[in-house]
Amino acid sequence: MPLFPDHLLNDALAFLRRVSGAEPADARRLLGDLRAGYPDVPMRLVWQRDHPGGSHHYDLLIPAPDGTVSVAFAPARAVPWPLRGSHGAGEQVVVRVDGVDVRMEQAMAVLDGLWGDSSTAARLVNAALVEQELEREPVELSAEELQEAMDAFRRSRGLLTVRATRDWMAERGLDHASLEMIVHQEAAIARLRRRVAADGAAELFAADPGDHDRLCVVRLRYPHLEAARAAAGRLRDRARPGSGPLAPAAGKDAAETRGQTFPKAAEEARAETFAKVAEESFEYGADVRPALVYRRELGPDAVGAGAGEVLGGGPEPLVTCVLEVRPAVLDDETRRAIENRVFDDWLARRRAEASVEWMWGTARRTGSVTRALRTPDGSRGASATSLAAGG
Structure with a gap:
């Protein structure tokens, strides 16, 4: 019995060659064409960027009955994926001060407070769960919708001029493509929140309006x-x-x-x-x-x-x-608040079922945090509205 439908791997390689050098937003959009040809095959696109301004390397992950198949394509003069870790000693360096390297394990020691505050850990886990859901059911935005989301993003942060926006981007080391990715992510999370809440806001409000005074x-x-x-x-x-x-x-x-x-x-x-x-x-x-x-x-x-x-x-x-x-009045603000509550409850259920594996920290500490994440209030302070990066 064949592992995958006929031509899937060839089509996957053709897709990866097509998106070579493309920005992630374009690659995600083009993935929709491949998914349409194989609607019963789950696929996940992941990528890595060598450095700000560098090109992206894409990998397509396809679940198999007994594991996962990773399909990749490295164009000429690019470093193939398996070789990237062989010369990446600098990847473990977070910052270099006067020639002295601060490595990842040292940075984690400084961030030791993570283990005493489960809300920070919950934000990390929530972001992974949301990314997983958006990979499963992507949110596509038209050019007009992306522009509307960009305008709303800038207004919410007081970036009312081109100069203010450029300064804000420079402070965070962002180019325009990276900013578009952040805006797309924020808009996609809002769409996902509405999808999860469906039409339940009016029903929940009617059940006890006094809660929303x-x-x-x-x-x-x-x-x-x-x-x-x-x-x-x-x-x-x-x-x-x-x-x-x-x-x-x-x-x-x-x-x-x-x-x-x-x-x-x-x-x-x-x-x-x-x-x-x-x-x-x-x-x-x-x-x-x-x-x-x-x-x-x-x-x-x-x-x-x-x-x-x-x-x-x-x-x-x-x-x-x-x-x-x-x-209480069921206006837009109250509706959003109810949708956020439904979304937070949904995330709490997903965290309770998720397999969480920490890559640093002692077993005693990571176990304690993971147990806290599985309780209904384990995300206290980690609202779903703060999942998107760049704020």
């Missing part, structure tokens, strides 16, 4: 838990009577009035809260930060919380004062 809050972080608990007590003791949520007025929907006060009472409550927060900062050393968050982000203590209420006393040295509640 937006709360204007002030967060006070203290040096230790005892200080935060004492602060929560002080703030609650001094809470202004009647500054919390009011019952819905007759004939009004609960969503219109959830957690709100009358305008004058709300204004007075905010002024008093700011005065109390300032005292906590000056007298007790609290780190004070305002934020606009969804109710569900604050945990079960925030269910039904209204303006003027104080949340705290949990496992973190953190106290939260609610200034205002904005009833």
Whole structure:
């Protein structure tokens, strides 16, 4: 029984010769033609670049029943793939300072904090899982879609002029082709997120709209838990009577009035809260930060919380004062937030099933991190929105 369909390997070699010298974005697009001819054969294109500005070497990976077949083509005067590792001692050097090399193992020792923060490890694993999914079901962008994505990418980073964009690229050692790759990756991840979430955002919102109320809050972080608990007590003791949520007025929907006060009472409550927060900062050393968050982000203590209420006393040295509640609306921002949550849950399930093999670190440390990655909250701080490079 033949290992592959007739002509597959010949067509694969023809494809690799065709993409020799091409940029990855073009090579990925051309791979679509080969995939169309063999829709039942999974294929993955990988590449390596010798140095910035150098050409790309491509390898096509094709799964077989008992392994993987790697197909490659090296044009004239290029170094074949198997020989590249034979003279690449410099590949282990991360940086050279005054003629002294800092090698990979030394850099990893400096980055020892990775093993104490599973969110960093989760970002690495998430990126690999997303790349795998996009290889399985690629996202193609038209020239117009890529330009729209590029414009959005620049706006989000304040790169509003050609000079600002060029300076930003120079700081990161990027040429235009590399920038297009980063933008394409970011747009592809957004498409994948929508694909995973499908049309479930409206359904999840309708199931519990209160989860998506937006709360204007002030967060006070203290040096230790005892200080935060004492602060929560002080703030609650001094809470202004009647500054919390009011019952819905007759004939009004609960969503219109959830957690709100009358305008004058709300204004007075905010002024008093700011005065109390300032005292906590000056007298007790609290780190004070305002934020606009969804109710569900604050945990079960925030269910039904209204303006003027104080949340705290949990496992973190953190106290939260609610200034205002904005009833939930399924707008674009809320839809994206729900899609991100669905995508993060999807990534958590994929991490739990993935085979993760660390190439450095002790077995005790890598095992601990891998176990953390397999728990539902193992990606805390590793949002799917931060997967694309170049930010």
